[in-house]
Amino acid sequence: MQLEDEALYFVPLGGSEQFGVNLNAYIYDNQILLVDCGIGFADERFPGIDLLLPDPAFLKERKEDIVGLIVTHAHEDHVGAVAYLWERFGCPIYTGEFTAAVLEHKFRDEGLKNVPVKAVDPQARVNIGPFDVQFVSVAHSVPNSFSLIIDTPQGRIVHSGDWNLDPKPVLGAPTDEKTFKDAGAQGVLAYIGDSTNAEVPGRAGSESDVEKGLEKEFKNCTGRIAVTIFSSNIGRVKSIVRAAKKCGRDVGVIGRSLHRMVGVAHSCGYLDDIPDLLNAEDLGFLPDDKVVMIVTGSQGEYRSALAKIARGDHRDVTLNKGDTVIFSSREIPGNERDINAVKNNLTAAGIAVITPRDTENVIHVSGHPCQDEIAEMLGWLRPQIVVPVHGERTQLDAHARFARACQVQNTIIPVNGSLIKLAPGKAETVDHIETGLLAVDMKRIIPADHPSIIARRKLQYTGVIHISIVMDAKGKVVGDLKTNLIGLIDQETAESQIQDRLEDEVFALIDDMTWEERLDDHFVSEELRIGVRRFMVHTLGIKPNTTVHVIRI
Ligand SMILES: [Zn+2]
Ligand SMILES: [Zn+2]
Structure with missing residues (x-):
């Protein structure tokens, strides 16, 4: 694909069709600035x-053109x-000090050394290739979150990251209204913004209300309390x-x-x-009505503490009758089933x-x-x-509709891979880049449509039959x-007869073959494979993945 020199493009490579897997690219004069690089959680479509x-x-072909990766929070x-993908970028990383400390742990887990991470202060301005980037503090549900004001020779972009207008955050300052207003006064070409709650009227609320809400909730409890976040x-x-x-x-x-995370926040x-904060062992010595535990697992993750x-x-x-678990969190779409199981x-x-x-009490914002x-932001x-x-x-649709209602002239709804030319000329989607997902398998990273995953998906529904015949x-x-x-029958019950009948069927199929046919290994295995599958469809209504191995002596 040919990119115009001195043109400014935006491409979301992930996160613009789903929650998670955010990866965004800004391209000016063939130089690339990446913003964020996140994971998504796999559902049952990706077994294992x-x-x-x-x-x-x-x-891949443009590694040399990547000037930097900014992680907003x-x-x-x-x-x-x-940590999984940095080696494919090989560029410096710019982020806040808290996020840098979180990243350091992740690099250590993956055995990566000497990754150039530059911790950036709030309000700092950093030149990254042709991009002049100002890091603007915003309120969000994790410390040290930034929006980015990105100045380019073709105009100014505001990349919002995740944010809200909590008037009284418990941690850090409120969103830096003045800097956004000043940026607006000087003219903004494009706003690339968080759509999560674009359908929700009103305001997100304030973290300081959660403290009061939890206090009221705690007062109603007599036993142990666990809060998951x-x-x-x-x-x-x-x-x-x-509140506790x-x-x-x-x-x-x-x-x-x-x-x-608490360790990083302390540091x-x-x-x-x-x-x-106490450890699990310390809590055991306290009376039930003197304990609040903060536990992981708000999304029902199977291996989580909760x-x-x-x-x-x-x-x-252990929690017992009379204890209370408070979900101080939202359900991320797709996790409902796991959360319900918990x-x-x-x-x-x-x-x-x-x-x-x-x-009625506010226990999450x-x-x-x-x-x-x-x-307000617009x-x-x-x-x-x-x-x-x-x-x-x-x-995304709701966000675009809402922006038009706020008098924004041009809204462009992307899908992952939309190559949007922002300037010069009319801003529009000019091409589509092939995108996709990768899956973290036990010891490797593979495409999410890798044959092994497709096979696993099928096998979990069909089961497997192996036959060896000499x-x-x-x-x-x-x-x-x-x-x-x-994955087909219960051997401990009368169902084991199905296996006996299947073996009879195999012999019957061989009896039906001519002597010439029986000398052809490929013919024998293929005839048996088809016959076995036909037998299983008649018997159980399932077409198992079947392999037949003919051993000739
Ligand atoms: Zn966030
Ligand atoms: Zn996010």
């Missing part, structure tokens, strides 16, 4: 896979894929600790990712003004479950802007073009037939 990554295939959908939500950790203190309860932290000085506690297999923590286990054990829907906040910036990103098609040079069967049925 937990994590998905954006596929940066487009950048430390949420997994923005930072989670960096996103582990990166350090502001929420503070809210919980303050007012109720005379001590707070402990359960779960590996929470321990890591960056974000938790200096709260008392030390899911283990709910199943009764957590090593250090809730069902808790409820069955007599543990009360409270979600934001079950109470979104980190993303609702319509009134988006209207009022400050007055951009010529709005490109909605970060959401499914429904949210024949002599004259076409006579020698010894026993070996049949192996996987």
